[in-house]
Amino acid sequence: MTERLEIKAALTVDDAGTITGIAWPFGSPDRVGDVIEKGAFTSPEVLPMLFAHDQAQVIGVWDEISETPDGLTVKGRLLVDDVERAREVRAMIRTKAVSGLSIGFRTKASKPRQRGRTITALDLHEISVVAVPSHPGAQITSIKAADGTAPHEENHLENEAEIETKNDPVVSPEELKALKADIATIKAKLNRPAAANNNHAAADNDNSERKAFVSYLRRGVERISPDEAKALTVSTDANGGFLAPEEFGSELIKLLNEYSPVRSYARVVSISAPEIKYPRRVSGTAATWVGETDDRTESGMTFEQVTLTPFELATFTDVSNQLLEDNAYGLEGELLADYAESFGKTEGLAFVKGTGTGQPKGIMTASGIKEVKTGVADAFPAANPADVLIGMYHQIATTHANSGVWLMNRQTLGTIRQWKDGNGRYLVLDPITAGGASTLLGRPIVEMPDMDDIGAGKFPILFGDLSGYRIIDRVGLSTLRDPYTLAGKGQVRFHARKRVGADVTHPDRFIKLKVAA
Known part of the structure; x- marks a missing residue:
């Protein structure tokens, strides 16, 4: 049992x-x-x-x-x-x-x-x-x-x-x-002296997978030792290949945040199935006032399902054999940067405007999100344009507004930065500390390069709690070394892939702005 x-x-x-x-x-x-x-x-x-x-x-x-x-x-x-x-x-x-x-x-x-x-x-x-x-x-x-202080209780x-x-x-x-x-x-480990814990001389033993992966990239699986081959993690990709070790995967996510800031705010979940379903309540029970002997009114709850499916994202990089033979060349860093840029830009665009067909569903194309209009066909109103944003802020529940962020591109932010209130104070406030986010009506502004510019019929701004947008990762960064296809040109091709999906699970947490009369 x-x-x-x-x-x-x-x-x-x-x-x-x-x-x-x-x-x-x-x-x-x-x-x-x-x-x-x-x-x-x-x-x-x-x-x-x-x-x-x-x-x-x-x-x-x-x-x-x-x-x-x-x-x-x-x-x-x-x-x-x-x-x-x-x-x-x-x-x-x-x-x-x-x-x-x-x-x-x-x-x-x-x-x-x-x-x-x-x-x-x-x-x-x-x-x-x-x-x-x-x-x-x-x-x-x-x-x-670590110093014994208690930052908060x-x-x-x-x-x-x-x-x-x-x-x-x-x-x-x-x-x-x-x-x-x-x-x-x-x-x-805890019983060892601090100096012993800080001594990383033995770290080479923990990096065996990383070293084996670098050897695999440089020479191919057919030229690495049996011990190195055992240290590699086989990908679930039907075409073969090996998964990058944890050091590579962590660095990839850090680089992705530079191109896809949605990941830093949305709810990200790793799954092990072809898809995942979430129940969503459509309506709840309803209580009514009744007299002492009046009939009671029946009420019930209704639900629907939100299905998230991961889609495949792939790219490849060609590297010459001469570069691979140069031991001083930082091959793994260059590959990571190249993959991160390709994956990050494509993924980031999908998180904003993805159609949901063959790619993740974008937050700006998801159904059920309320919208407000500027009141002018191709711009903000000339008088008191900030009133439009104030109205947006108060269109969603207080709980979600208190956790909300503003999404817009740099061009739109440049326009809003010029707005002042009746006392001549700028609406957009710069961060108090270096590296912090600028704020609008007390909430952070997230620069999203894939958001629309201000123009007729466009949606340049979204406000809401990004925990209502869910990203699912099915397969992490997987690489495949192909030394044969371009052998006649003295090159090796490295394929990279991952599977990711996304969709809005709580449309009531968002409000978007449309430039329209």
Whole structure:
């Protein structure tokens, strides 16, 4: 009989340093009605800190776990000095992209409730950092930096409408054994002196896949050693090829943000299926006033499905054999820059104006988004043009407006920068700190090069909460070395591909401006 690992609470990620939080509050049920009683937890002295219950993403360790009147209180450390993923999780916490704690356990004893169960005994196996917890009260309570200071203490409330139900994963004995080995490795690193942790002399062992990938690019799979071939990750591409190692994938995403800023604000999800479906509520229940003995009016909820499908994006680069033979040539950096530019520009255009046929659906072409008009056929009104933007801002709900951003291209921004209020103050405010975003009506402005210019019938500006736009990544950067096609010209062709899709999941979070009377 296969044991089941149950995921019952949510975990939030934090920046480098110490994380203190409540992994499970006592006295209240979670979203499915389960209650865990005080005294039910049995756990080892040290537990792994995972991201999203993924055993391949160990980002830290929980070394203080205790039951208090408030709940299961935990304290742990992110391995930001040794694990790249831990540093990424810290960044997501700083931007509040994730804000919950989640526990993974096996139930030993429980009894049914009217809704859910009362769990009286369980074995705790791991605690994860997740975006949305099963228990709304499972939150980080304080975050301490490496120097011991506490930048802020707060509770983050989750929006239940955003919760996505996922099946409980099945964990095999072999996976549990590997997880225990990861814990032992983490403890060994934490017990080493700081100088030893900062010594990267042994890093070459961790970069074996990167070195093998570079050798593959330079010489081809037929000329690399068997050990190097084993270090490569085979692509799921039916045509063959190998996936770029993590170092390449991370750098690609960083470069993509320069061309496709939508990724920095939208919700990005990795999937492992040909498509993914999300339920969307169309209408909810409706209560009506009635007399003491009047008939009640029936009401119900209706739903529809939003289907997101990944599409393929591909390019190739030809490199001469002489360049490949030059060991001083930074081939991998040049390939990454070339791929990032090709993928980023094409992907960025699709995220804005994509048709949804053979490419992602663009945010400006998605259906259901409300629009307002400038009132002038080919421009803004000459008198008080800013009133149009103020009207846009108040067209969407306060919650989404408080998280919204303005999308426009640089040409449009140049026009709006010249507008002033009645007191002669510019509407667009420059950032207070270097590298920050300019703001309009208190919300950031995101320069999107693919947005329309101001002109008759055009849509030059969009305002809204970009969490309502979802991007799905199916296959990361995959490369294929072809030394045969151009062999007669002394060249090698490198193919690159990825699969990505996108669509608007919450059109009510956006409002767009049309230049029209």
